[in-house]
Amino acid sequence: MNRKTMVLTAAAGLLTPALTACGSTSGTGAGTGAIVVGTTDRFEAADTVPAPFDPAYAYDAGTWNVLRQTVQTLMHTPRGGGQPVPEAASDCRFTDAGNESYRCTLRPGMKFANGDPLTAKDVKFSIERVLAIKDENGPVSLLSTLDTVETKGADTVVFHLKTPDATFPYKLSTPATGIVNQKMYDGKKLREGFAVDGSGPYTMKAEVKDNHLVRAVFSKNPNYKGDIKLQNDKVELRSFTDSAAMGKALTDGSIQMVSRTLSPAQIQDFAAKPPKGVKLVPMPGLEIRYLAFNTEAPVVKDKAVRQAMAAAIDRGSLVSKVYGKSATPLYSLVPTTVNGHVNSFFNKYGEANTAKAAALLKDAGIKTPVKVTLNYTNDHYGDGTAAEFAALKAQLNATQLFDVTVQGSDWAAFRPAQKKGDFAAYGLGWFPDYSDADNFLAPFLEQDNFLGTPYANTAVRSKLLPESRRAVDRSVAAPAIAEIQDIVADDVPVLPLWQGKQYVAARDGITGVEWSVNSISDLQLWELGRGVSG
Known part of the structure; x- marks a missing residue:
């Protein structure tokens, strides 16, 4: 999966002013308002990149990190890593000895963020849509072993594979298999622009300027049902022109965490002499x-x-x-x-x-x-x-x-x-x-x-x-x-x-930093809270 970085001109490198009081977090401790996370990822909607947040098109970790907050999958990587576990599903398993038939049962009462019911038909639609659109820049290759998708009632979906594929549960944990609402997504066309709707832990409000996403504000989805436990109500993902500007914003307190990308020189400097109130957290990485x-x-x-x-x-x-x-x-x-x-x-x-x-x-x-x-x-x-x-x-x-x-x-x-x-x-x-x-x-x-x-x-x-x-x-x-x-x-x-190797830098008082990025570089914003960090 490839990565994007954002390059836009703005005073002092910041693309947007800091959010003012946006509501308290569900995590305990001092501080109010959205937890602001800095990134150098680039999010652009243009002729060459028409639908950056459409699961049938998106295939880079920057856009996937947006989708992971907003669009639910049947499975997901658990907090400590390892084999995927059910997320939108209550149970998933192979039903044959040859690993060619995989069955998932949805959690009861599933809904999209707008309140529409989420059923097995939506799962089937979402995955068949990726196969039908077959965008050359998209993640369709991840579904190369999938033959057909069958629904059984409102809550059960069965995946029939062309060949045995023991890695299929992992693929169901990726945004390539994100579940979308048939009312908002065309089955044969990409959804252009920055709109994204799903049943994930957050909804997203995008601020756009000159075809670039200036900032994304993630708010707790009241209809969310899944395996994830949110430690906050609101997080902002804010983009910077470069690592230097992002690092400056972290040290002066304009943002609370940096997800990516610190430069090699910054990592060395932060490790040798961390700025006051900032901690550098090393994490396993597979880049x-x-x-x-x-x-x-x-x-x-x-x-x-x-x-x-x-x-x-x-x-x-x-x-x-x-x-x-x-x-x-x-x-x-x-x-x-x-x-x-x-x-x-x-x-x-x-x-x-x-x-x-x-x-x-x-x-x-x-x-x-x-x-x-x-x-x-x-x-x-x-x-x-x-x-x-x-x-x-x-x-x-x-x-x-x-x-x-x-x-x-x-x-x-x-x-x-x-x-x-x-x-x-x-x-x-x-x-x-x-x-x-x-x-x-x-x-x-x-x-x-x-x-x-x-x-x-x-x-x-x-x-x-x-x-x-x-x-x-x-x-x-x-x-x-x-x-x-x-x-x-x-x-x-x-x-x-x-x-x-991966490094995350965060200010004191932000908890859950050690869980906020996993080994495959998934950004897990729901882990962040406010309190006394260790």
Whole structure:
């Protein structure tokens, strides 16, 4: 899942003035008004991004973090992480030994925020709508194993799968399967703009200027029925031009918490000498960054070129120079903390090795230096991206095997160009939809994948991915998962670079901060309250 950051001009970096008294929170303790959370996420409605908050379109963690507050799913990730548990449902389970039929029963008396009843027909409509719209930028690929949706009465829905998929409960915890009201959403068209209606813990009021969401105010939904326990009545999500402006607002008390993205320098400074009244909270994280390739582009079509880049790049140096303690080197698409991880790239190429890179190119008859442009988005992943690509350029050019240039562009132009295949090599990040190795492999390797890549491996698509999904005990899937990682290291359709760590900064007096972001970077605003924080 990709990320967006907001870039708008405004005095002192703030897009909006602070909210004044908006009502008390349901959490105990001092303070009134909305808890204000800062972000650098970008929310834009334009021709290239027509429906940022439509579950059939939204597929980045910034927009998903809005949807998670407002649009309910049958399942959700519990407070401490782990396997998903029922949310809008009271019970969900596989009903066959082959993991091809999954049944959910709704909680009694379910309603949308506007008071309309929520039934199994709404669940069926919502998920079939994602499949029918099949937006190329949307999350439809998450539903690749789904065949049909059946309702049984007003409260039961049965999902019939094409093939066994033990990860399906995880997919039902994502906003891709968010439940929407048939009265407000067209079954065949996107709902353009910033409107969002659901049955989640909050309703949302959007303030929009020049096609950008200026701020989102989340208010407690009185009709909410689910597994989540709210610790407040109101939260504001406010956007900033950059990390520096957001950090300043936190230190001067204009906002109470920062969800993302603190710059590497800020993390280092806050850790060494926290501003008065501010605490930095480290959290587990599963963000990864990688280079990806259009494997049909002439300059990188020969896999020896991609392999040579994999051998030449010094991940350790890249991380230490650009990201410091906020990242660690990564040698697989699957992060080190996820079951099934194998250091496949390290096993094949070792540490940065110019001699090995030269041998790979020579054996393939590739003339050097290889001229290649590395494309990146300059407004999407935070302040370190430009420095990261400058470092990659310096490393590869220093080998004299490559003649690298780098090119940055705004996300609104970058993503469509990348999907069309305009870039031979480009940088992207991934924040998982769910915490399973499958979600670090399938989105890049399946047909109709997130990258839109022409790369296809028959063994991966036809044998290994389906085999890995049969196992409810995910440790049983480890051999197939390991083999896929080894194939990726050999073919190099993508080149993993580093794994990120998460940090949240908050002011004293805000409770629940340690639960406000989980390992897959879900923002859980309902955990925040006011009181004496530890």
